[in-house]
Amino acid sequence: MSEPAVVARELTRTFGAFRAVDRVSFEVPPGEVFGFLGSNGAGKTTTIRMLCGLLAPSSGSATVLGLDVASRAAEIKRRIGYMSQRFSLYADLTVEENLRFWGGAYGLFGAEIARRADWGIGIAELGERRRALVRELPGGYRQRLALACALLHEPPVVFLDEPTSGVDPEARRRFWDLIDGLGATGKTVFVTTHAMDEAERCHRVAFMHAGRLLRLDTVPRLKQLFAAGEIIELRCANAARALARLDRAPGVSEASLFGDALHVALDGPSRRAEVVAALEASGFGPVAAETIEPSLEDVFIRVIREAEREAA
């Protein structure tokens, strides 16, 4: 197997007394779509900024394509693409002007710029609107254009920081089709998100919480944290109050609200009838229970609660 595209070893960044990223270690092999999942403030952006050479680590180390982020940031910047969380396009320039500018900023020129700009317009599906000003484009197209701008210099590794925030679900799905395509062509994609449906599309997912990396694995293996039949979906009257009742119920390890239903993780597959009976006895009946495949969110919630219990 070839050298990992990204390596972090005990990577740490503090701001004053606050540890934004706390001893995070992982390896990302080339060609992987690597998901960095966590809520706001979990340390995702800080990690990405260190990996892109924009922020010096306080301790620990990291390499991108074998280059140390602390000492060889300039070389790294030439070989990576970065799509920041903030808007990276110039709204008062046209689609084509933006592509040409970012191409130039990465040192492309002449025929190369023209060729790659055409490629970018194709990726962003803006063939007819290449002379449109960016401020006139819908959000989904802007996002695709921003990605195209980060890929003009054909970097083997791309870092995408919450690339789909503020974009409608259909545009998000199409954006992820693009990411899948990048992975298929052997590019390493490092993407942060707090959307579970997006994380499901990654090869491997890292759970970040309060600066710590809690768990890192493929999606199917993360879901194996639960035994078969261990997760059930309950539908009953007044789900919100039923949730409070389940918190102290025997046989229940986790319970959380999903829309108007409850997702309940059981201590074992055999305890399902016991839980249903307890709810019905408390007047929440009739209760419909169904065994479900655990979602990534179920896993995420369990991992975080475990971590918080350990810390407490």
Add this chain to the structure above:
Amino acid sequence: MLRRTLAIAVKELLHLRRDPRTAGTLVAMPILLMFVYGFALSFDAKHIRLVVVDQDGTSASRDAAEAFLRSGYFDLVAREHDPRPLERLFATGRAQAALVVPYRYADDLTAGRPTTLQFVLDGSDSQMATTILGYAGQIVASLSPLVRVGAATGPVVPLPLVWYNPDLDSARFLVPGLLAFILMVTSVIATALAVVREKERGTMESLRATPMVALELLIGKTVPYLLVSFFSAAGALAIAYAVFAVPVRGSLVWLALVTLAFLAVGLGWGVLVSTIAETQQVAFQLALLSSMLPTLLLSGFIFPISSMPAALQWFTRIVPARYFLVALREIVLKGSGPAVWWDQAASLVVFGGLVLALATARTLRSL
């Protein structure tokens, strides 16, 4: 290196094209200001309201009054035979100046005795009064060597001889100052805003992730504004020539080079401001205050440095317009070569180098 700088420069020009207001301000402002200030900031007094009090009533006394009116500086508002109404005329503001021709004026002249014309002035605007007094002295000197103004004593009559600006036309004196003022203000503001805009919009983060280094970014950002400012400077000089008849006596090449050095200081200053300010609004205020006030007050543009208190004189050394102004006046008004003003140009170059180095260092840290 060159490609990335060029990419930034081209982008800045595109921004300017898409934003006609900023571009228009950069080009039209200097020319407009040259017009406005050129007329309004004039220290020349014209249409001074004059009262003639002729107590003599002879043809000689009428000649004296006529000489004042012919000069073109004075408008006659009243003709009196008695000085008593003067106080009321001054108090109501109808008169700014009065010429009093005494009894026996013609007799004294005919007899070859020295004689005196009294010239009364409203001194509430001292600058204006000084100017008017200067005019009066010239006019009286043209009448007869026997006539003196006011209470001057002694046989020595000053004979002013003014070089380079023989009419003491204030436009000639002001135009170089205006040019410095306008260039300083526009170059500092344009650059500061151009850099801070990237921070405010969030594009700076993406720029930082490219292989671009701070120097490339700064050069790419400033050169387009340097060019635009340079052309508006040329426009302002053309206006000065066409409207205020201020010729450029010296070499245009030297003028261009010294102007470029001065602009480099302004642009560096703008970048320095951008490393402190986080929003365009703050950048604008900071740029305006730090460039406009010192250039206006401490450069010798309006108030001569030599008449400032010593502490303030020392402070003017860090006002770049001070050096530019001296060199500019030498080149524009006198046509002097570099031998005369090389020290001023050298100061500008050193100053520019320091400001740019500091700006680059701060950009590296704060970007």
